[in-house]
Amino acid sequence: QVQLQESGPGPLRPSETLSLTCFVSSDSIRGYYWSWIRQTPGKGLEWIGYIYYNGSANYNPSLKSRVTISVDTSKNQFSLKLTSLTAADTAVYYCARGSTYSDFWNNYYFDAFDFWGQGTVVTVSS
Amino acid sequence: DIVMTQSPLSLPVTPGEPATISCRSSQTLLYSNGDNFLNWYLQKPGQSPQLLIYLGSNRASGVPDRFGGIGSGTYFTLTINRVEAEDVGVYYCMQALQTPYTFGQGTKLEIK
Numbered sequence A: 001q002v003q004l005q006e007s008g009p010g011p012l013r014p015s016e017t018l019s020l021t022c023f024v025s026s027d028s029i030r031g032y033y034w035s036w037i038r039q040t041p042g043k044g045l046e047w048i049g050y051i052y053y054n055g056s057a058n059y060n061p062s063l064k065s066r067v068t069i070s071v072d073t074s075k076n077q078f079s080l081k082l083t084s085l086t087a088a089d090t091a092v093y094y095c096a097r098g099s100t101y102s103d104f105w106n107n108y109y110f111d112a113f114d115f116w117g118q119g120t121v122v123t124v125s126s
Numbered sequence B: 001d002i003v004m005t006q007s008p009l010s011l012p013v014t015p016g017e018p019a020t021i022s023c024r025s026s027q028t029l030l031y032s033n034g035d036n037f038l039n040w041y042l043q044k045p046g047q048s049p050q051l052l053i054y055l056g057s058n059r060a061s062g063v064p065d066r067f068g069g070i071g072s073g074t075y076f077t078l079t080i081n082r083v084e085a086e087d088v089g090v091y092y093c094m095q096a097l098q099t100p101y102t103f104g105q106g107t108k109l110e111i112k
Helices: none
Strands: A003-007 A018-025 A033-040 A044-052 A057-059 A067-072 A077-082 A091-102 A108-116 A120-122 B004-007 B010-013 B019-025 B038-043 B050-054 B067-072 B075-080 B089-095 B107-111
Touching: A003 A091, A003 A108, A018 A033, A018 A091, A018 A120, A033 A067, A033 A108, A044 A067, A044 A077, A044 A091, A044 B089, A057 A067, A077 A091, A108 B038, A108 B050, B004 B089, B010 B019, B019 B038, B019 B089, B019 B107, B038 B067, B050 B067, B075 B089
Parallel strands: B010 B107
Antiparallel strands: A003 A018, A018 A077, A033 A044, A033 A091, A044 A057, A067 A077, A091 A108, A091 A120, B004 B019, B019 B075, B038 B050, B038 B089, B067 B075, B089 B107
16 A cells, blocks of 8 residues: 655754655555645644645645645655744644545545655754 | 534543544535535554545545444534544544645543
């Protein structure tokens, strides 16, 4: 079955940029939505955004001005960049696969995050 | 954003007994195609969340049949017929109808 593995940075300081990559194994990155989700004790689970394998992206408006998600189909991986970090960005960051289904008329719908990475802890501190 | 509200937030259960978790959404999750875009996840201690139920009532692959999801519109429930020790963790509902996708605050199930 598909496996996702996040690459994590070391500790980061306020105002720096977070860069994470998610490696997807055992399955092609094509045909799915690929998301970043983070978890904090205070805000719980927060969806950051997704990228489709063709490169189209959608971001949470609360983070949109600071987020970029990109995909590299040749390497079967996708990446997250989050700029202007503050302590509030301290969280466990997960990558996840978004599955889809089609109806009788061949319309496609996102339905769930069916596979998740193990998560990587990101700490922002001065 | 669609707000997801779960209850209870803490749920102590005796093994073998049933458990029910509720989830309400601030907007209907019933789409015009007849599907309810509501998922349930379980996060076991020290692990990432895992999908239990999608589209309101469909069990994900490998999920035991003691887990069941029902509901429509703005009110949904997750039921565990007979709780086992391995079911401990935090249960989350999530709406998949529109972005930004949003989660409930979580229900922590513990064994009495």
